[in-house]
Amino acid sequence: MxxxxxxxxxxxxxxxxxxxxxxxxxxxxxxxxxxxxxxxxxxxxxxxxxxxxxxxxxxxxxxxxxxxxxxxxxxxxxxxxxxxxxxxSPSPPLRISAVSGFGRYQLLPLFLEGPLADVPIRMRYPTAEEVVRHVETGVSDLGFVHRMDPHERLSHIPLGTEEIVLIAAARLSQSPALDVESLRDATYVTYDESDYVFATWFTQALGMNLTHCNVASHFEELEEVLEWVAAGRGVSIVPAACINDHAARGDLMALRKPGRPCQNTIYAVLDPARHHVAIERTLQVVRKHAQF
Missing domain, CATH: 1.10.10.10 (Winged helix-like DNA-binding domain superfamily/Winged helix DNA-binding domain)
Incomplete structure (x- = not known):
């Protein structure tokens, strides 16, 4: 028929x-x-x-x-x-704001050659406060921060953790001792997000926060911090994922206190009133790959 x-x-x-x-x-x-x-x-x-x-x-x-x-x-x-x-109809790019340590070294590889490689993105690396402001004002669809600041409209969703380590130049003849006296006298290289990161590491590794550090240099981004520390110009405290390339080249070493690893929670920042088709998938992938 x-x-x-x-x-x-x-x-x-x-x-x-x-x-x-x-x-x-x-x-x-x-x-x-x-x-x-x-x-x-x-x-x-x-x-x-x-x-x-x-x-x-x-x-x-x-x-x-x-x-x-x-x-x-x-x-x-x-x-x-x-x-x-x-x-x-192509989906609009997913606009992301993320703190530099997590964004550059853990999040970006998932979009470069990882399971999210097919998702078009627009990535920014501002400070944690600016990440929240970007999501709040609609500049970004999704944010990632390393601390939770309560907000009346935005949601903070814990996704996983990142390890924070003290780093020093690998060429040092003697690495800094991980005790209060030695670290109080050390010279530090700091960056825009370092106050919170330093306080978290000191509290977890030493059981106290050093309120004053001898600062040799300060930078906006972590790349310069890693170069300065590798050159022997001081020590710093950074997310462990940041130093993989330098550690492989033998420029930097991570110092960990035995039995007391420092873990910091990573949060996704969302505006429930806004939606992008790639958000839920992105959160699932990040949750799978983050240590939690």
Missing amino acids: NVEMRYLHAFRVVCEAGSLRAGAGILHRTEQAVSYQLRKLEEALGMPVFQRSNGRLTPNAAGERLLAFCREMGRDWDRLREEIRASE
Whole structure:
């Protein structure tokens, strides 16, 4: 059986219009042309689909079943059309703001060659306060910070942890002792996010916070911090993932107090009122790869 789609369309229009004349007007065809299509449909089916009375066409039992099929087919066609449109419309880039240590060294690799490589992104590395402000004002769709600052509108979702380590130049003849006296006298290289990171490490590793440090140099970003420490210009405290390349080259070493690793929680910052199709997938991948 070969039933042309135009016959089914004409059948549905006439049924819903209630008469051949009304259906022909909707289809912009003559009544004779529409009548011909209906006859060809009935010939293909091998049975009548209308009750004909006083110029009106009313679907019979077979016609009612055929009409239900036509309507369901129309809904399937609409769904298919929307799916095709959605697949052809590229998703807007996912705008992310993340603190530098986590963003550059743990988050970005997931988008570069990892499981999120197909997601287009716009990445920024501001301070934690600016990350929250970017999400709050709509500059970014998603944020990542290393501390939770309560907010009346934004959500902070814990995703995992990062290890924080004290770092020193690998070429030092003697590495700093991990005790209060030695570390109080050490010279430090600091950066914009270091106050919170230093306090977290001192509290977990030493059981107390050193409120005053001898600062040799200060930078905005971690790259300069790592270079300065590798050159023997001081020590610093950074996320462990930051030093992998330097440690592999033998420039830096991470100092850990046995039995007292320092872990810091990473939070995703979201505005529940905004949505991007890639957010949930991104959170699932980050949660899977973060240590928690």
